[in-house]
Amino acid sequence: MTTPLRPALALAATLTTALALTTSTATASTTTTEPSLLAANWTQTGVPGAKDLPAGITVTNWTEKNLENRTRPRLLQVVEIDPTAAPLDLQSTVGVEGDGQAETVADQLAGVSPVASRHPLVGVNGGLFKSEPAHPKLRTTSRPVTLQHLGVSVTDGVLHSASCLGPDGKGTNGAVIQYGVPYITKLRTKLSLTPSDGSATVAFDDINRDPGRARGCARDGDDEALPEERVGGQKGVYADADEIILFTSDYKYPVPKPGLDPYVTTDDDEGYEVVLGPTGKVTAAHPGRGGGKDSTTEVYVPSGGRVLQGVGTGGTWLRDHARLGSTLTISQKLTDERFGREIPLGPSVDVVSSFHQLLRDGAVAQELRNSCGATGTGADGTPICTDSRVALGTNVRGHTVLVTLTGQPQQDNTTTHEDGAWLHAWGELLDCEELGLIDALNLDGGGSATLITATSTGSTVVSTPPTDRANGVYVHRAVADAVYAGISGYGMYKK
Amino acid sequence: MNIIRTSTRIGVRRGSLFAVLLALLGTALLTLPGKADAAAFPDCPAGRFCLYDGSGGTGTRTDVTEGAKAERDAGTILSVKNNTRMWACVYGRPEYGGGLQTVRPTHGDEYVVGGTRWMVGSYKLVPARALCFTGYERCQDTEVCTFAERNGRGAMTVFDKPDTGPSTHDHGNSYGPEVPSASVFNQTGKHLCFYPTATYQGTWRQGSTTYGAYVVLRGQSVTVPAPFAGTFRSHELVDGTSECQ
CATH class of the missing domain: 2.60.20.10 (Crystallins)
Known part of the structure; x- marks a missing residue:
């Protein structure tokens, strides 16, 4: 970018101007007329199908007019959700296939309700995740790969993943979706098991992932980061030989067998496996996990129940304290580390996680770093960042806002336009009076970036270009979860 | 506003x-x-x-x-x-x-x-x-809450257990116009069916459409639109919306 940054004061001074009806006058000495990056370099453009958008949903598109070091303009799409203008609520979903299996955002949103008129009105991809390989002994080789969430994931109060430890040991950022808006903060989970035999409570490590091997981030201080050259070039592999992992009833993938990762030994332990009924009563307990390493047997979490797997001392603890007929009490606490308060995991709570808060209290978050996962070559030969971006935030009106920054959608899927921005530049672009954002979280981006809007006639429009290539065409990526505005109330026809 | x-x-x-x-x-x-x-x-x-x-x-x-x-x-x-x-x-x-x-x-x-x-x-x-x-945060887990203003703001009425009288369903509540319903938060694990009469019956008409219940899904909050806003006189909690009267 060649446009100079605006002074911080300009944000504060102009944050509400575009939205305000006011008789106040700005004092020349403390305000600036310097345009924002958005105003200087972008122009508002038409939104295809705008007249067909459902009530409560407003979409504004901006197209880059000053291309600087690019050859094609990028597209910024801004969706504002007004929960007072229509009966809708903000939610997240892990898809119709349940947790542990990736699906496209389109499939996830379509699975929210079997009734077309109650499909979500707008949605984007959600939190960070790592795809996982299928175990070689799983019978159905065409089964979609499984995944691990990076950070806290919750739908309807059900926790699907422990928090990341974070650089300061206080977790990583997530958006707690409740009361119709996202609240962005650092989140930590505290997970424990209390057996009915009177023994002491013990912490367990995570939920719905391969025991002994975490991906993407350390969950606790026991997780050791493994160098990429030791794990076949995989990024972000963490090993802990002594773990207990919980599997929830909405985990629809077979629970792990030993030896999922040929480069890691800490997930090789045959370990111990316990099945819990709805009340925590142990209904099965045996050595071995997932039907055994060399067996083609697939083990699933029973409906309404849960499964615990232990490796190393974790397996030993389960063997000694989770005996058949006994009871385990599972405690799962979610803490807002910014304010040191617990967030009760009730049925109205959803959480999606990411590492970076872009805006906090109306300004670019001080700690926001400048990073990029995928670069291309700009018009002058210097690098440009082509990471597509997605943000979840709130604006001065207290409304939820979804924003995507991508290349332009193409006529067909044989070609694509992949583009985005460096992380800090993304935060700076959002920091403007025109958008009036107060808080914003950077969601998963790159090939995961997907924005879908519904029309008032019930059809849907995917308005972000697919950038993953499969079978010669570009397709939208299957992702871990999605954030959407859905129908929360409706009139039911008289029977 | x-x-x-x-x-x-x-x-x-x-x-x-x-x-x-x-x-x-x-x-x-x-x-x-x-x-x-x-x-x-x-x-x-x-x-x-x-x-x-x-x-x-x-x-x-x-x-x-x-x-x-x-x-x-x-x-x-x-x-x-x-x-x-x-x-x-x-x-x-x-x-x-x-x-x-x-x-x-x-x-x-x-x-x-x-x-x-x-x-x-x-x-x-x-x-x-x-x-x-929003004022929805006042509504606690397992409660049904209705509010006098949109987005969970204004006076709140809390229903934390169903009526047990003979004229009411043992899984619902009935009430008069003193209960506001500009917005609703269903903090229970069940779906919520509202009715325009205290006897868990009645209909609303909007154009040529007749509605027999207004549904608020479990865990959801909603600013109630016309013609339903302010008209609720009873509600019940159900496992599936097909159970609404």
Whole structure:
């Protein structure tokens, strides 16, 4: 970018101007007329199908007019959700296939309700995740790969993943979706098991992932980061030989067998496996996990129940304290580390996680770093960042806002336009009076970036270009979860 | 509609009188912060939200801590200083109803400007500004809550257990027009079916369409639209919406 940054004061001074009806006058000495990056370099453009958008949903598109070091303009799409203008609520979903299996955002949103008129009105991809390989002994080789969430994931109060430890040991950022808006903060989970035999409570490590091997981030201080050259070039592999992992009833993938990762030994332990009924009563307990390493047997979490797997001392603890007929009490606490308060995991709570808060209290978050996962070559030969971006935030009106920054959608899927921005530049672009954002979280981006809007006639429009290539065409990526505005109330026809 | 004023701006003066006039007109508004600045209110301790019954941090000071709330204030507050890390939400009516003014962390505000007073009816401190715009957080797990204003604001009615009388269903509640229903939060694990009569029956008509129930899905909040808003007289909790009458 060649446009100079605006002074911080300009944000504060102009944050509400575009939205305000006011008789106040700005004092020349403390305000600036310097345009924002958005105003200087972008122009508002038409939104295809705008007249067909459902009530409560407003979409504004901006197209880059000053291309600087690019050859094609990028597209910024801004969706504002007004929960007072229509009966809708903000939610997240892990898809119709349940947790542990990736699906496209389109499939996830379509699975929210079997009734077309109650499909979500707008949605984007959600939190960070790592795809996982299928175990070689799983019978159905065409089964979609499984995944691990990076950070806290919750739908309807059900926790699907422990928090990341974070650089300061206080977790990583997530958006707690409740009361119709996202609240962005650092989140930590505290997970424990209390057996009915009177023994002491013990912490367990995570939920719905391969025991002994975490991906993407350390969950606790026991997780050791493994160098990429030791794990076949995989990024972000963490090993802990002594773990207990919980599997929830909405985990629809077979629970792990030993030896999922040929480069890691800490997930090789045959370990111990316990099945819990709805009340925590142990209904099965045996050595071995997932039907055994060399067996083609697939083990699933029973409906309404849960499964615990232990490796190393974790397996030993389960063997000694989770005996058949006994009871385990599972405690799962979610803490807002910014304010040191617990967030009760009730049925109205959803959480999606990411590492970076872009805006906090109306300004670019001080700690926001400048990073990029995928670069291309700009018009002058210097690098440009082509990471597509997605943000979840709130604006001065207290409304939820979804924003995507991508290349332009193409006529067909044989070609694509992949583009985005460096992380800090993304935060700076959002920091403007025109958008009036107060808080914003950077969601998963790159090939995961997907924005879908519904029309008032019930059809849907995917308005972000697919950038993953499969079978010669570009397709939208299957992702871990999605954030959407859905129908929360409706009139039911008289029977 | 609410009067909405933000303290996020710097170096601008508000049009308080205009804001009040628009409040009376019921017009949504974002106005500008008070003249109070960081240098004022020097006696307000760190980590406290200070409420004064005099202008400019004068008079009697009352301190509350981060996360504090008052759903009904005595109406004596004339100025405030927010020395917490949270946002202060200040409402024109009790129970988080009426107009809304927000005070960002470390800032202050005045409620008498140009001789015009803005009454403080209630307040709360929240970790993010967007949470000022909703009052749903008052509704606890397992409860059904209805509200007098949109977005969970204003007077709240809580249903935490079903009626057991012979004229009611053992899994629902019936009531009169005193129960508000501009918005609803269903904090239970079941779906919620509302009806326009106290006998779990009745219909609504909208054009040529006849509705027999208004559904609020489990865990969901909703600002109730016409023709349903304000008309609920009974409700029941169900496992599937096909169970609605």
